[in-house]
Amino acid sequence: MSKTIIVSNRLPVKITEKDGEYVLNPSEGGLATGLGSIYRQGYNIWIGWPGIDVSEEAQPQIREQLQTLNLMPVYLTQEEINNYYEGFSNEVLWPVFHYMSVYARYEQVYWDFYYQVNSKFRDVVLQVAEPGDVIWIHDYQLLLLPGMIRSEAPDVAIGYFQHIPFPSYELFRLIPWRCELLEGMLGADLLGFHTFDDSHHFLNAVTRLLPVNASANVVMVNDRAVIAETFPMGIDNQKFEQLSHDPEVLRQMESLKESFQQTHLVLSIDRLDYSKGIIQRLQAFELFLQLYPEYVEKVILYMIVVPSRDSVPQYRELRDAIDMLAGGINARFRTINWHPINYFYRSFPIETLAALYNFADVGLVTPMRDGMNLVSKEYVASRKNNDGVLILSEMAGASKELIDALIVNPNNIGAIARALHEALNMPEAEQQRRMKQMRQVVGKFNISHWVKLFMARLQEVKQMQQSMLAR
């Protein structure tokens, strides 16, 4: 019987170690929830790095524990993590794909390890893959994997989905290993991106850099038709709707209500990353207080920044810059009873996030670049009374779907400040009209719809290839 194999850099599990004892906790991210309907069934399996350096003696035991959850580990050494993950993935691909190429470091050793670790993933996949299986590979850490599997198992169905943007050709061409990366991707039968622009950029790079024939969204690789298409990822909207009624969430909302009487709350939630536009957002909030002093003591920016990659120097510098700027704005505008920014550098339980999504008058999401941005969709899904206003960057994939948000250019500080004023003054009826539209989009195109659509399309592509060969 054929099976489905999901492959991603990280397994959907959090492993912690204490005194040589390992504890496994399945993680509840959106992707894990969406793909849960697939990998937990029958012989299906999810392959990836367990996220922790596991001692050699403990590896077989963890492998067994993971097996009971339909998960299969690819163990990586610290050196591999440093060069393949932190190096090539996060210091070459991440900055270039997010249009911040000045941060890229094109180190040969990063590439060597990227190739080596992708081969390691290939070996693990090939241990379990059989003819007729469907393999779905996720994200930019594994761009070479489709091609590596294809050379060994020519007939399997391979899908690839990219969660981050695909940059314009002018950016992509900067990467010394650009052709190898594209050749790796073209090992897939179906390549999915969040937006039309991303898939278009990919196709453009392919036709400019490789000697292949392409027409519309079909690339001919030898005799195999490869398709690139748009699949905007959704969220588990039901989970956020249910959380809005959860007793713990309601309790936390009550306590927010008590703390912030007569104060509007503007909510901002991101992982620490230079692509998220946190500095510009703070500058815009400062300008807003300057332009509209009547909001002193009347509004609070509730800003959560989740620690991430803080071993990379640029991320440490960004964290320091945020500390300085937020501290400066608080010092400049604060009064005896109020300060404008509540800034947290840590993560929170999902119930706290849900309480904030429900309570905040404005969701402020202004990344410089974002593949999709799930926070914006989670804010919308949580607004059970159809009120609240979303301010959303035009550089987030989500802006192509959530067109009833107040859409801003994240570099335009003045426009964000004015959008904040507009949001805080928006009549209830208009809030309702906009939020209802957005809730329909988020409800209909949810995560399970996304998974079904991608899998169905992959099957169609495979059938189309077969009928082309038969002709």
Ligand code: GDG
């Ligand atoms: C990549 C792409 C694309 C945040 N803080 C806490 C917390 N979160 C959760 C949110 C949300 C997720 O993390 C963040 O998702 P994003 O989409 O905003 O951003 P990335 O992590 O950069 O994801 C992105 C995505 O892949 C999917 O394709 O949209 O563009 O960059 O779900 O809720 N969760 C908890 N505590 C926190 O403090 N529990």
